[in-house]
Amino acid sequence: MAEASLFGDQEVGGPPTLTVGELAARIARLTASAFPGDLWVEGQIRNLSRSANGHAYFDLAEPTAAGEQPRAQVSVTLLAPERKHVNEQLKRAGGAVRMDDGIEVRIQGRLRWYAPRGTLQLRMSGIDPAFTLGRLQADRDRILAALAADGLVEANGRLPVPLVPLRVGLVTSVGSAAHADVLSELTGSGLAFVVRTADARTQGPDAARSVVHALHRVARDGVDVILLVRGGGARTDLAGFDTDLVARAIAAMPVPVFTGIGHEVDRSIADELAHSAHKTPTAAAAAVVSLVRAFLDRVDERWSQARRAAAASAAVADARLDRRAARVGRAATRTLARHTDRLDGAANRTGRGAGRVLDRADHVLDASLAAATGRAERGLARADRALDALAAQVRAHDPQLALARGWTITTTADGRPVGRLQDLTAGTELVTRFVDGTATSTITTVDAAPPPPPTRSAP
Template sequence: MTDGALFDESVGRDPRGDTWTVPELSAHLARLLAGALPDDVWIEGQIRNLNRSANGHVYFQLAEPCPAGQQPKTQLAVTLLAPERMLVNAQIKRAGGGVRMEDGIEVRIQGRVRWYGPRGVLQIRMHGIDPAYTLGRLQADKDRTLAALATEGLLDRNGRLRVPLVPLRIGLVTSIGTAAHADVMSELTASGIGFTVRSVDARTQGADAAASITRALTILDRDGVDVVLLVRGGGARTDLAAFDTELMARAIAGLSVPVFTGIGHEVDRSIADEVAHTTHKTPTAAAAAIVNRVRAFLGDVDDRAAAIQRAVHRSLRVAGSRLDDRTGRVARSGGRALDRQQTALDLAGERTTRAARRALDAAAAGLEAPARAVGDRGRRATARAERHLDATAARIRAHDPQLALARGWSITTTDDGRLVRHLADAPPGTTLVTRVADGRVVSTVIDPPDPPQEPAP
């Protein structure tokens, strides 16, 4: 076919004029593309808007590479039908299975450029892939990022942080509900240790996974946890691409909390592993490391407590032995001292008794004459006192009112007991009580007698 024939607009056209019908133009474009690009082409670009249909077909846009969130200037529609998809999967498997087609992954694919009339689009009918290209791009990006981090001193910044002696407040970053999340929670719960787990859900695969994980790390850094577990289960090399991004690496390096990673399989090692405080092969291993650290502390406490107990027991035995020895020595020396003191006391007692007897005898002899003199003076004083008492008693009896009453005297008082000595003490109307020898006479003053007249001279 010549160029003239290829672009001859008269081919397949309605001879009625210059107007195309839609089928005519669509068929013409299909023939043009088939003629211009009859063979397979290799195209490299970044996967965008990938969609897997229920019937096994895969559709996506192959765009020029650009950061996530930016709209590419150029992109092509790609269709991978179910039969060709099986061939592509076989190619990936033969290359080690390190590539999975996802948004954001850069690929080099093989296909044919075709015009798809029913939708009116130009598309690539994919039927092959170059896994080495994708893995090479990933490795090149990884090497470039590691070199930049090393230059800035960020590779070991998180590793220099001190892990708390007993890390019990655990921050967990993963996709909640996945096997990785379940494995970590099972390991921590089965330990029987009272961990407090703060789980923050994050996407761990796809174009926006790095940003999602970075946000989760920032949240846990503010929450004041003791250590962060960043985990994800295994997968293809491209599934773990988010953990090789510079965004996530800088986020881990800038954290004030130690980060323990458990990402992928045992053979996988991401940039996140390089920047983290401690890396482990699997999510379970990362959780087990925390458990073992706490158990080691508890075991060390138990060992030290047992060592202290043993040392105390040894000290008590030695002290008890020394005490028994000293007690024996003290008892023996004390017994001897007590015997000596008892003998001395017995002798002193005998001397004291003899001296006391002599002193008593001397005192008794010295007191005999004073005692006789005191006895004589006492008897004379007693006789004088008895005579004085007798005289006093006689005088008292002589003044006894009852004796005066018996001799004919009387005593007059008012009814309230005031003694009547003068006429003024008994005004008219006063009730008088007169005591005589054998009773009382009650009377009332009517008119006092005239006062006695003094005799005429």
């Protein structure tokens, strides 16, 4: 009895023998019969390559994490004419989607058997950009919700930024426009920035792991702040910054992370987790420059306040010295005038006498003159000593002379003098003025001197 074959042929006495061409033709007919028209397939792009003649080839796989073997995949061919149509579809969607490894897509095509290579191929003819954007947004929302539940969204934002963040860690693709923009901004500021750069892949399926590795590397270098930057691109180009891996690495950083990722309209999960997010790489670098300039402006203002206070104190001392000198001069003049009047009276009385009276008057006159002169000289001497003492006090209170002798003047950051230990606490910022400049310090501990032991009375 004849047995019906799989392909409808009648064979007697065993299975048919086919040539490779006949087998390929039958597979092609079966494929065309089972899938006569276009179909939509969703999956993850892998092994994307582009040929010189404009064709593109890739595998469309079941989505898996980076480095894992997919459970199923199919070869996709995008010929040059259809590729042009697909690019037009992507442009009409605003250029937010770019086909690249690791991107999940929904594509249109026909399933065909390619006999020369013996492979089953999906001949791509269209793409649904909204599907990719929707998956990106759904993943973004899911990751942000998980991070918020773990209390990590504000973790990096709560870290204090150093007053003078001159040691900057830079995580970016070395040689990129973003890398050049940041270095140009920092170097052009004229400030003494020290930059520790860690190269990272900022696009593709390996971007997230590369960025995390670079973040940990610069953090170990003891930097004050980290700049995580990348230039603009399609939404899919920035997918590495929308991953849970990068987000949790930023939350775990021991120093503030400033981001400058993409264009002004882009906002990634990395931006949400960072201490502060900026529109561009240049803007992120400019924010660090502004922090250092603001500190220098505050230092200049404190020095100006101290200089004005010293000048005011010197002016008050000079005015007091002038007033006291004037009073001493007037007192000496009055004393001399009184003695002169007494001398004139004695001379008149002496002139009215004669003989012995005149002699006695001469003696009295000489005595009175000597006494008046002595008292006047003593009065003037006391006045000179008082004037010298006042001048010495003024000089002793001159801040500049005290500084020149090796003394220093210490005030708080707002200009208040420091006189007692009990006025200070840990964390207080002090400004110490020397003859050749100022130094700013912060108190870490305050140790009061132990009280002296009680003195015992002698028995």
